[in-house]
Amino acid sequence: MRKMEEKILAEGEILSGGVLKVGSFLNQQIDTVFMREIGEEIADMFKGEEITKILTIEASGIPIAVSAGFAMELPVVYAKKNKSSNISGDVYSTVVQSFTHGNKNHVIVNKEYISPDDKVLIVDDFLAHGSALTGLIEIVEMAGATVVGCVAAIEKGFQLGGDRLREKGYRVESLAIIEEMDDVEITFRKQ
Amino acid sequence: MRKMEEKILAEGEILSGGVLKVGSFLNQQIDTVFMREIGEEIADMFKGEEITKILTIEASGIPIAVSAGFAMELPVVYAKKNKSSNISGDVYSTVVQSFTHGNKNHVIVNKEYISPDDKVLIVDDFLAHGSALTGLIEIVEMAGATVVGCVAAIEKGFQLGGDRLREKGYRVESLAIIEEMDDVEITFRKQ
DSSP states (O other): OOHHHHHHHHHOEEETTTEEEOTTTTSSEEOHHHHHHHHHHHHHHTTTSOOOEEEEETTTTHHHHHHHHHHHTOOEEEEEEESOOOOOTTEEEEEEEETTTTEEEEEEEEGGGOOTTOEEEEEEEEESSOHHHHHHHHHHHHTTOEEEEEEEEEEEGGGOHHHHHHHTTOOEEESOEEEEEOSSOEEEOOO | OOHHHHHHHHHOEEETTTEEEOTTTTSSEEOHHHHHHHHHHHHHHTTTSOOOEEEEETTTTHHHHHHHHHHHTOOEEEEEEESOOOOOTTEEEEEEEETTTTEEEEEEEEGGGOOTTOEEEEEEEEESSOHHHHHHHHHHHHTTOEEEEEEEEEEEGGGOHHHHHHHTTOOEEESOEEEEEOSSOEEEOOO
């Protein structure tokens, strides 16, 4: 069993409405000892790939991206979310739908932090419908840079966002893929 | 000269209106190799103090808090910002004025992540008027926990927030204190 799967079973809580709460170690509170191991696992997964930069999105993607950045000694860039569409010309921006919060956000990255020669690893905490990763992929490609791959800490496999990105040819790795989840039990996809 | 002072002089940019831009290494983009050193510097500063938890505020406080958390092997909790006052009873919350963005935010932390026996180190990226740190101190004290100290990556000494907190008896450390700044030159306070 993988580290993230063990941690979810030990500390995750299933709330009503199919929400998996991992606030005790992944978001809200960050278990830094565990996150160091997770950062090293991500580094191992992409060993041999040429990567120049890690891209994530505020706020809950930052801890895992920074952990990967520590392990890989790579700079981390985080996209900002903005309700308003009043965005200046010196940023790349796209619109991302949040199914969790039921709203849309403009996602922006300052142009100076991604250049055409960057080879980018995209990292986020959750992958469900894939909207955030899709938005970040768009931003990398707008910049003329290359997406080396995507990593999610936890993928909800039954919401298909990850598989749709894999079908498009992107390398998408998740530290745990939840295949099924009801009020009492979680089943992980064998990877 | 201290590490953060050197980095500001090497990579910081002074924009009009007295804004110091440090997006290339501290926010927006995070220089993880530098941040590892900064995390160790914070750990050294508070060596010998009993600390159980690090508290910061999303989003730009997270990288530095996680870096300190890695060095100190301590859990990191981050407060969330929320425009709405529609806040449930299971959180500690306070209102923080942002002078940079000219608005107010409700700052919230889930009650389960701070307990009365916690000894908390508060970490943030910028300290100017001190509103964010003051809000985080309020939250720690609402929880009945103890504030061991506060660390800011960069303090604008001329805006007096840090000194006001020191006068109240809090230990406030900054990795660089800007005493004066005009369009061309930065002067640091000797520490």
